[in-house]
Amino acid sequence: MSDLGTSSKPLLVAIVGSGPSGFYAAEALLKSEISVKVDLFDRLPSPYGLVRSGVAPDHQKLKQAIKLYEKIADSPDFNLVANVNVGTDIDIDDLRASHHAVIIACGAETDRKLDIPGEDLTGSYTATEFVGWYNGHPDYRDRQFDLSHDVAVIIGQGNVAADVSRILSKTVDELKHTDIAQHALDVLAESKVKEIHVIGRRGPAQAKFTPKELREFGELGDCHPMIDEQELELNTASKTELEEKTNIGSKKIYDQFCEFAAMTADTNKTKRCYFRFLLSPIELLGNEKLETVVLEKNKLSGDAFKQSARGTGERLELETGILFRSIGYRGVPITGIPFRDDWGTIPNIEGRVTENDKLVPQLYTAGWIKRGPSGIIGTNRACSVETVECLLADISALDTGNKSGINNILSLLKDKNIRVVDYADWKKIDSEEIKQGEPKGKPREKITYRDQMLALID
Amino acid sequence: MTTIVTDNCKGCRFTDCVTVCPVACFHYDDEMLYIDPDTCIDCSACIPECPVQAIYEGDDIPEDQEHWIDINAEKAPELPVCEEQMEPLPGAEERKAALGF
Numbered sequence: 291m292s293d294l295g296t297s298s299k300p301l302l303v304a305i306v307g308s309g310p311s312g313f314y315a316a317e318a319l320l321k322s323e324i325s326v327k328v329d330l331f332d333r334l335p336s337p338y339g340l341v342r343s344g345v346a347p348d349h350q351k352l353k354q355a356i357k358l359y360e361k362i363a364d365s366p367d368f369n370l371v372a373n374v375n376v377g378t379d380i381d382i383d384d385l386r387a388s389h390h391a392v393i394i395a396c397g398a399e400t401d402r403k404l405d406i407p408g409e410d411l412t413g414s415y416t417a418t419e420f421v422g423w424y425n426g427h428p429d430y431r432d433r434q435f436d437l438s439h440d441v442a443v444i445i446g447q448g449n450v451a452a453d454v455s456r457i458l459s460k461t462v463d464e465l466k467h468t469d470i471a472q473h474a475l476d477v478l479a480e481s482k483v484k485e486i487h488v489i490g491r492r493g494p495a496q497a498k499f500t501p502k503e504l505r506e507f508g509e510l511g512d513c514h515p516m517i518d519e520q521e522l523e524l525n526t527a528s529k530t531e532l533e534e535k536t537n538i539g540s541k542k543i544y545d546q547f548c549e550f551a552a553m554t555a556d557t558n559k560t561k562r563c564y565f566r567f568l569l570s571p572i573e574l575l576g577n578e579k580l581e582t583v584v585l586e587k588n589k590l591s592g593d594a595f596k597q598s599a600r601g602t603g604e605r606l607e608l609e610t611g612i613l614f615r616s617i618g619y620r621g622v623p624i625t626g627i628p629f630r631d632d633w634g635t636i637p638n639i640e641g642r643v644t645e646n647d648k649l650v651p652q653l654y655t656a657g658w659i660k661r662g663p664s665g666i667i668g669t670n671r672a673c674s675v676e677t678v679e680c681l682l683a684d685i686s687a688l689d690t691g692n693k694s695g696i697n698n699i700l701s702l703l704k705d706k707n708i709r710v711v712d713y714a715d716w717k718k719i720d721s722e723e724i725k726q727g728e729p730k731g732k733p734r735e736k737i738t739y740r741d742q743m744l745a746l747i748d
Numbered sequence: 749m750t751t752i753v754t755d756n757c758k759g760c761r762f763t764d765c766v767t768v769c770p771v772a773c774f775h776y777d778d779e780m781l782y783i784d785p786d787t788c789i790d791c792s793a794c795i796p797e798c799p800v801q802a803i804y805e806g807d808d809i810p811e812d813q814e815h816w817i818d819i820n821a822e823k824a825p826e827l828p829v830c831e832e833q834m835e836p837l838p839g840a841e842e843r844k845a846a847l848g849f
């Protein structure tokens with residue numbers, strides 16, 4: 291019988307990624323019956339992943355999930371190891387030597403491409419970089435977005451597309467008391483965008499917004515939601531989908547679209563946000579800079595809930611200087627960890643990492659890098675709990691001799707001159723951000739450069 | 749704005765919602781679950797999880813269920829937190845069928 295998990299020999303677990311799935315994995319481990327020590331790694335000096343740098347700044351209530359993460363971080367058996375890039379600063383094999391198990395929970399950090407000609411023209415951006423930019427993510431701090439055009443196009447109809455569209459639709463007054471990064475607010479204040487087109491390849495019955503996110507477009511200060519009633523006509527299969535009682539979310543979204551279509555446009559509002567359906571971009575045109583999006587009209591075919599969009603050959607053009615694609619996300623491979631390039635995820639069975647269909651000892655995964663980019667913050671809790679249940683069931687197999695523990699990793703990092711940010715360090719940065727936000731009436735002013743964050747703790 | 753548990757949960761208490769709650773804001777008694785509005789962050793992850801569609805958010809609460817806003821707010825803080833999925837109440841499946849789900 292293994293004595294791993296007793297107070298004299300606690301289970302040592304390293305978690306890579308301090309977003310929701312990383313924190314929920316930590317929570318599940320710390321709540322378990324056994325004795326465990328959790329070291330949570332992040333490549334940035336700041337924790338909380340997409341709750342900090344993905345959730346839109348005007349959704350402050352959602353960001354209160356952080357309160358729960360702070361409680362988890364207060365556990366004496368929890369340790370934050372931030373500003374450390376696993377895969378480059380230290381190897382995954384270093385972690386396998388120091389810890390009994392490693393959970394990879396680093397999310398889906400890059401976007402899916404449209405794979406159409408002209409995609410790399412200036413003016414064609416990913417939602418990822420725009421979201422990171424307005425949320426003060428250090429990787430996107432110095433990105434430039436040219437908002438001097440009348441028309442902006444967003445490809446995709448999920449919640450990230452909704453966030454990008456809403457941020458472009460809002461006035462400075464609607465954003466200035468959020469934690470939006472100041473550099474972004476300054477650029478948005480000068481925005482000339484008056485028309486926002488949110489484009490979906492399927493129909494209004496298949497849009498992936500949550501009803502609540504969509505409803506917000508009816509409540510904007512200076513922007514009116516626009517829908518062409520003709521585009522709300524449904525085929526038989528879509529009608530069947532909306533009649534299905536369990537598909538109430540899609541029904542609510544469709545009803546909201548109908549409500550928008552029936553509203554009289556408020557002439558006092560200067561911006562318009564158009565929701566458009568059954569269109570796919572097939573080419574971006576322009577001379578270095580984006581000038582025109584060529585769209586192809588689609589038709590749905592297939593049975594209810596299995597409908598796919600197929601091009602009809604009918605084309606239309608939309609003049610625009612700025613386009614954001616938001617058609618899905620994919621993970622980025624970490625050296626030494628198996629990766630499914632087709633899905634952009636780590637191959638796994640219920641969170642146990644596999645390679646060529648065989649289980650890889652010690653390695654686990656949770657969150658978007660495990661299951662793909664679906665669901666919202668809380669969905670990751672169930673996902674991480676599943677992974678931790680597997681890990682704990684494997685505990686005897688994980689007892690593979692002495693582990694050197696976190697101190698060994700910390701000295702490796704010290705030798706490489708890497709400044710590890712622990713939780714006490716982060717709390718210093720956190721209070722400074724809150725302090726800097728106060729005079730502006732913002733919950734915080736994010737510090738957006740790594741060296742500025744690190745300067746606060748040295 | 750608040751998210752609440754209503755009538756349909758009574759006698760079911762399937763607790764699927766609890767597994768996706770990011771902030772552990774569900775509380776329970778012998779009959780059903782209640783949401784603590786002071787903890788809930790209105791993320792609406794729980795809403796599609798409920799097999800009997802008992803959960804509503806803010807603007808979406810039917811008029812005949814509005815009394816549940818106060819009941820959730822009053823009951824939740826006094827009751828234990830439901831952090832993990834529990835067995836549904838006896839008769840839950842029958843009630844679900846009776847509710848048309």
